[in-house]
Amino acid sequence: MADIKDPENTIIMTLKGGDVVIALLPDVAPAHTERMKELARSGAYDNVCFHRVIDGFMAQTGDVQHGDMEDGFNIGRAGTGSSDLPDLPAEFSKLPHARGSLGAARSQNPNSANSQFFINFKDNDFLNGQYTVYGQVLSGMEHVDAIQKGEPPTNPDRMIKVVVAADA
Numbered sequence: 001m002a003d004i005k006d007p008e009n010t011i012i013m014t015l016k017g018g019d020v021v022i023a024l025l026p027d028v029a030p031a032h033t034e035r036m037k038e039l040a041r042s043g044a045y046d047n048v049c050f051h052r053v054i055d056g057f058m059a060q061t062g063d064v065q066h067g068d069m070e071d072g073f074n075i076g077r078a079g080t081g082s083s084d085l086p087d088l089p090a091e092f093s094k095l096p097h098a099r100g101s102l103g104a105a106r107s108q109n110p111n112s113a114n115s116q117f118f119i120n121f122k123d124n125d126f127l128n129g130q131y132t133v134y135g136q137v138l139s140g141m142e143h144v145d146a147i148q149k150g151e152p153p154t155n156p157d158r159m160i161k162v163v164v165a166a167d168a
């Protein structure tokens with residue numbers, strides 16, 4: 001596991017292959033960082049599927065409304081919901097959508113990000129300045145690379161547990 005320098009702003013996401021350690025970026029995207037921690041602390045991300053996983057591009061998850069594989073799960077609805085919290089304003093920065101970066105998923109409206117996010121499999125510079133970057137995988141990217149692919153995947157993988165490192 002990665003050396004965790006700021007446990008309050010680090011997420012540990014448990015996937016079937018092992019733990020993924022993500023450094024959040026509160027100086028770059030404070031609202032998105034706080035939202036992820038709030039949803040992690042409430043358990044909202046636990047058992048949520050990866051509903052859109054495009055090989056060579058990214059893995060998307062975080063639909064806490066329709067993506068919980070333990071609570072009335074319907075893969076056809078996964079990716080259409082959010083949390084019961086208000087949408088977040090965009091926090092665009094100069095940070096690139098590099099391999100392992102965490103981006104806020106949203107609709108066409110730049111200020112519509114809520115609970116969903118994606119992890120980039122490779123450098124996706126065409127996304128730069130269009131989606132909020134608010135985290136970076138520190139370790140465990142091999143587990144992200146192994147997530148079942150598909151739109152949606154036939155047998156989707158899930159975030160088994162998501163915690164703030166300070167609480168682990």
